[in-house]
Amino acid sequence: MSAEIDRYVERLTAELRKRGAAETRFVEETRGHLADAVEAAQRRGLAAEDAEHEAVERYGDARTVAAHFAAEKDRTLHWILLGAAVALGLAIAWVDARPHWDDAGITAGMLLLSAGFLGLMGPRRPWLWALGIGVWIPLRIVVHAPSMGNVLGGLAILAFPMAGAFAGMAVRRVTDHASSISRL
Amino acid sequence: MQGEALKGHLDLLLLAALEGRPAHGYAVVETLRRRSAGTFDLPEGTLYPALHRLEGAGLVSSRWTEDSGRRRRVYQVTAQGRKRLAKRQAEWQSFADAVNGVVGGMG
Numbered sequence: 001m002s003a004e005i006d007r008y009v010e011r012l013t014a015e016l017r018k019r020g021a022a023e024t025r026f027v028e029e030t031r032g033h034l035a036d037a038v039e040a041a042q043r044r045g046l047a048a049e050d051a052e053h054e055a056v057e058r059y060g061d062a063r064t065v066a067a068h069f070a071a072e073k074d075r076t077l078h079w080i081l082l083g084a085a086v087a088l089g090l091a092i093a094w095v096d097a098r099p100h101w102d103d104a105g106i107t108a109g110m111l112l113l114s115a116g117f118l119g120l121m122g123p124r125r126p127w128l129w130a131l132g133i134g135v136w137i138p139l140r141i142v143v144h145a146p147s148m149g150n151v152l153g154g155l156a157i158l159a160f161p162m163a164g165a166f167a168g169m170a171v172r173r174v175t176d177h178a179s180s181i182s183r184l
Numbered sequence: 185m186q187g188e189a190l191k192g193h194l195d196l197l198l199l200a201a202l203e204g205r206p207a208h209g210y211a212v213v214e215t216l217r218r219r220s221a222g223t224f225d226l227p228e229g230t231l232y233p234a235l236h237r238l239e240g241a242g243l244v245s246s247r248w249t250e251d252s253g254r255r256r257r258v259y260q261v262t263a264q265g266r267k268r269l270a271k272r273q274a275e276w277q278s279f280a281d282a283v284n285g286v287v288g289g290m291g
Contacts, residue, residue, distance in 0.1 A: 058225075059228045076237065
């Protein structure tokens with residue numbers, strides 16, 4: 001593979017990583033596509049260097065292509081993860097509201113872990129997954145007994161899914177970074 | 185043609201390009217370019233997100249193939265994709281007929 005193609009793939013990978021959308025399959029497809037394009041251009045009579053330049057040019061600016069890919073990927077995933085966050089949050093709130101449930105530690109752990117999982121799956125909007133999961137318990141408490149203390153307590157509860165979701169996001173960013181480095 | 189103008193029709197174009205036989209991304213681009221006589225010359229990298237989306241919707245499927253030491257992801261239209269293509273083709277035909285009816289009668 002030529003230096004120009006390598007540089008382009010490296011740039012594209014970095015742009016994808018910035019957007020939390022690094023995906024080995026897409027990067028591999030890009031490499032294959034560019035190789036095909038170079039071959040086709042050389043068959044048309046272009047010199048190797050010109051063929052590589054044309055292939056990269058036609059593929060599109062790395063930033064634009066990465067933004068396009070991230071947006072497309074994000075659109076589908078967004079609704080799935082939001083639905084999952086709300087379902088998980090309601091389930092945890094339901095368990096927490098049971099009359100004999102008295103284990104705040106387990107509730108906090110469930111909020112933390114489920115938000116962590118969603119942050120890992122969708123690193124672009126950890127705050128949204130955290131709210132989707134964590135808003136129900138504070139809401140129930142505040143609606144049931146409105147007071148400043150309960151509002152502040154509710155905000156403290158939200159800290160668990162926030163911490164989980166942002167930790168999940170951080171783990172995802174690190175693993176994406178490591179896997180793209182190992183591929184280059 | 186600008187990508188923006190193609191946006192609403194990209195799914196139809198991709199399904200139509202893949203209808204005849206399975207193809208990898210570069211071959212799909214070539215088909216679009218050839219059949220449109222060079223008019224559909226979109227940034228090639230923007231094709232893959234659309235192909236992945238179609239796959240997510242179950243309209244195409246894909247698999248890796250290996251040829252002369254090079255791996256390529258080959259896409260093909262599923263049964264659901266063929267149904268969608270037929271529906272979109274009918275919609276497009278009726279839209280195009282309507283536009284032609286108006287534009288053709290101008291002047």
